[in-house]
Amino acid sequence: MKNTETNIKSEAELIRQIKNGDDEALLNLCFLYKPLINKVKSLYHVRYYDSQDWEQDAMIICHDSAISFDLNKGKFGSYFKTRLINHARSLVRYDNAYRRQALKQSVSLETAKKNNLLPLDKSFVSIPEIPLSENIAILTSKLSHLETNALLVGLGVIEQKEVIQKLKISKLTLSRARSRLAQKMRQTLLN
Structure with a gap:
C-alpha cells in the first residue's frame, strides 16, 4: 500500500515537472509506463512501424497527456492508456484504409520472379467513353x-x-x- 502511494505521489510530481518543461521527468514517466507501452505495441500491428516508432509516439502522447492532464481529476494511467490506444487504433485505421489496399497486396518484381508468379490475365485497361x-x-x-x-x-x-x-x-x-x-x-x- 505504501509503495503505491509513493508511486502515485511521484507520478503527480513527474507530471508537475513535465508541465514546467523538465525533459528528464518525461523520460521517467515513460519508464513508469513502459509495460503499458509494450502491451499496446504488442496488441496493434502497423506495417512499417518499428519499436523506435512506437517508443517515439508513446513519448509524444505521454508528454501531451501530462500537459493536458488535470491532477485533481481521475488517474493519469487510465488517461494515458486511453490516448495511447486511440492513437494505435488511428494508425491501424490509416494503415488499413481502402485506398491503400493495393499497396499491401503488391509484390515486388524480384519476389514475383523468385516465386514464378505470372501476371494476371484480367485486363485493367479502362475503355474511354469516346474512342x-x-x-x-x-x-x-x-x-x-x-x-x-x-x-x-x-x-x-x-x-x-x-x-x-x-x-x-x-x-x-x-x-x-x-x-x-x-x-x-x-x-x-x-x-
Whole structure:
C-alpha cells in the first residue's frame, strides 16, 4: 500500500515537472509506463512501424497527456492508456484504409520472379467513353495548317528545316505553333 502511494505521489510530481518543461521527468514517466507501452505495441500491428516508432509516439502522447492532464481529476494511467490506444487504433485505421489496399497486396518484381508468379490475365485497361480515333479526328479538325505541320514535325514524319523552308517561317513561329498544338491536344484528348 505504501509503495503505491509513493508511486502515485511521484507520478503527480513527474507530471508537475513535465508541465514546467523538465525533459528528464518525461523520460521517467515513460519508464513508469513502459509495460503499458509494450502491451499496446504488442496488441496493434502497423506495417512499417518499428519499436523506435512506437517508443517515439508513446513519448509524444505521454508528454501531451501530462500537459493536458488535470491532477485533481481521475488517474493519469487510465488517461494515458486511453490516448495511447486511440492513437494505435488511428494508425491501424490509416494503415488499413481502402485506398491503400493495393499497396499491401503488391509484390515486388524480384519476389514475383523468385516465386514464378505470372501476371494476371484480367485486363485493367479502362475503355474511354469516346474512342481515341474520334478524339484524334476532332483534334485534327481544330488544327491550322501550321499546327498540323508542327504535329508532323513532332511525330518525326517531316523535318523541322523542311517545314521552315516550305512555309517560309521562323523557328519561333514553329515553336509557338507547337505550344498551341499542345494546348489543343490537352483540351481535346484529356477533357
